[in-house]
Amino acid sequence: MESLSKESYLSSFHQFPSYAPLPDHIKFESVSSKKIQCSALENISPHQYDILQAPNSRALISALKTLQEKICRLELEKTHARDRLTNLTRVAGEHKKVLESEKQSAELAAKEATNQQNDIGKQLNNAKQRCSLLEKQLDYMKEMMENADTQKTTIHEHQMLTQKEQKEIQSKLKKLEVLEKMCTRLSATHKSAETKIQHLEEKLSVEEQNRKALQDKAAQVQTSLEVNRILLSSASAQNSTQRKVKKKKQSKLKNSVSKEPPSKCFYPKAGELPFVAGKSTTSSHSLSANVQNVLHMMKHHSPQVSQKNPKTAEHKPSVLPGGSRTIPTRLISSFTGDNLSDILLALQDELGQISFEHQELLRHINETKNTDMKEDLERELDYVVKQMEIKSDQIMKLKRHQLNVNKLKKTAKLLKEQPRPTSVTKLAADKQNTGAKDPSTPRRKGDLADGPGTPNSKASLELLKSVRKIQMTLKKDDIMWEK
DSSP states (O other), rough: OHHHHHHHHHHHHHHHOOOOOOEEEEHHHHHHHHHHHHHHHHHOGGGGGGGGGSSHHHHHHHHHHHHHHHHHHHHHHHOOOOOHHHHHHHHHHHHHHHHHHHHHHHHHHHHHHHHHHHHHHHHHHHHHHHHHHHHHHHHHHHHHHHHHHHHHHHHHHEEEEEHHHHHHHHHHHHHHHHHHHHHHHHHHHHHHHHHHHHHHHHHHHHHHHHHHHHHHHHHHHHHHHHHHHHHHHHHHTTTTTGGGGGHHHHHHHHHHHHHSSOOOOSSTSTOOOOOOOTTTOOOOSSSSSSOOOHHHHEEEEEESHSSSSSSHHHHHHOTTTSSSSSHHHHHHHHHHHOHHHHHHHHHOOOOOOHHHHHHHHHHHHHOOOOHHHHEEEHHHHHHHHHHHHHHHHHHHHHHOOOOOHHHHHHHHHHHHHHHHOHHHHHHHHHHHHHHHTTTTSSGGGGGOOTTTTTTHHHHHHHHHHHHHHHHHHHTTTTTTOOO
């Protein structure tokens, strides 16, 4: 058992440790050192080692040998370790140098990177500044574009306005040309109208002269009629004896008159006035004297209002035996007292003025565009048309009256030229008595034979005087017509 343990123990020494292979120079040194050691062991004398002669000498020797080998190996390993240390130090130095170089290069790279970052940051800042400047420039350019667009629109609008103004100016120029032509035409028409007015004025002057001549003739006729009236009154005074024979007729006439109401007029010939301007019952302020009241009283007390058939009393003269006609005294006063031509001229002047107003209103209606103004002007036009109709009716009535007066003048002239029979004077005396008792009956030409002392003759003379005074006071501007 001990041998086995020893062998195992020794065998453990015989088992060499596993080492890594050494380099060649180390191997050479180890071999050399081993040889030296072996040589040293061989040089030891055997008498020096008595141990070898012990029973377990072989094992010891082998163990020693193994120890020696191990020691050699350890020494070799030591040398190898030293060599390795030196190599490691050298390699570490080299590695350190490499690391330092790498570190320096890394630092340089980091510095370069930081520098690059700084440069990039600066470039970014510069780029940002440039971007802000470019944005500002873009905004400015946008504003400039907007301003340019607005200017374009304003310029276009201005051009349109100028074109419109030019068109309006052209239209106005055309209108001015038309108006100039119209002015030339109107000036020509005005000149022609002036010439016509001059001719009319000349005609009017001639007509006035003729009117004055007619007035003179009318005055002569009036004087001749008054002379005839005086002669008839003297003849009636001579034939007063013959009136007694016809008292029966007078009594019959008295009975017929007594049935009628008493005469309401104390002017027997007041209603027999001709067509006189201003017979309205309203108060007038256009006359210089207050003649309107007198004319109203004459009209109020005239037989034209009181009698039932005034036309028969006005226009039917009494027929005397022998075929001769007597003319009523109211008609004699009508064509001897009134200046019908003056009234007719005044009415024609008024009608001309109204027609001129009618033309002006028509021109204004054609020119105006406002509807309200047109309506007002049309109303005025209707009123003017009514006035024209009224004036034309008045002129027609006056012309008819003038024709009747001219006819009566002709009949009066014919009666003057014819010889008067004696029966006329007798019947005139009878009519004088009947006319004195019945003043309401219409008076004929025989009524002029009343005596100068009778009240009817005095009333007729006073009436003629008052009518002449009224005619003298009347003027053209004082004429007022009823509507």
